[in-house]
Amino acid sequence: MVYKIMNSRFRIFLESAIISMLILIIGFSFGLYVESNRNDKIIENYKNYEIQALDLKLQNYYYQIMDSSSCKQAIEQNFQFAEDIYLTGLELEKFEELNQITDELLREKKRYSLLKTELWLNTLLLKKKCDASFDTIAYLYAGDPTNSRIVAEQKIISNVLKDLKKEKGNLLVLLPVAGDLGLNAVELQKRVHNVTRLPVIIINEEIVLEGFNSIDEIKKYLRF
DSSP: OOHHHHHHHHHHHHHHHHHHHHHHHHHHHHHHHHHHHHHHHHHHHHHTHHHHHHHHHHHHHHEEEGGGGHHHHHHHHHHHHHHHHHHHHHHHHHEEEEEEEEHHHHHHHHHHHHHHHHHHHHHHHHHHHHHSSSSSEEEEEEEOOOOHHHHHHHHHHHHHHHHHHHHHHEEEEEEEEESSSSHHHHHHHHHTTOOOOOSSSTTTTTTEEOOOOOOOHHTTTOOO
């Protein structure tokens, strides 16, 4: 009788252990599947910009040879491109916060940063050639910060700049660019503007503000 009771308890324990193990395996597999899909989604979104990168390069060639009669259309097109990239960047930012940076994701992030740098240079060319009435803010941030203080600081700066962009609309081109990915085009801009630490914002290619600045402080240096 005692043997039967012990045998019954052992069977119940074994069945419970097997069920718990199956639940754990299923949960882990599902989590891995969701994480993999999320990572693939980020990479796919980045890759979609390879065509836009070529498009931007061709636009740059056109901006160099066009005359002033094409300025209005060129500025409108550049603004639309900048807006599309900015809005997509906000979506990618949400995905990135939930993922660790893999080698593949880092490569795609570099391509995306080069795309935004090209847009930045195109915008500067248009401003100079067309005497355009808008401000530019390039926000150079640490793409993979390890310091928790910098992570918190960049989150606050990003929110301030988002609010400023909402307020200014098409009077402001906002260009967030990862400044620590070892990209020569970005490093060149850092040297031109004497940037030695991140994060910084560069206003109209003249004013460089390090670290956190309030929205009112930033607005002092805007022209429009």
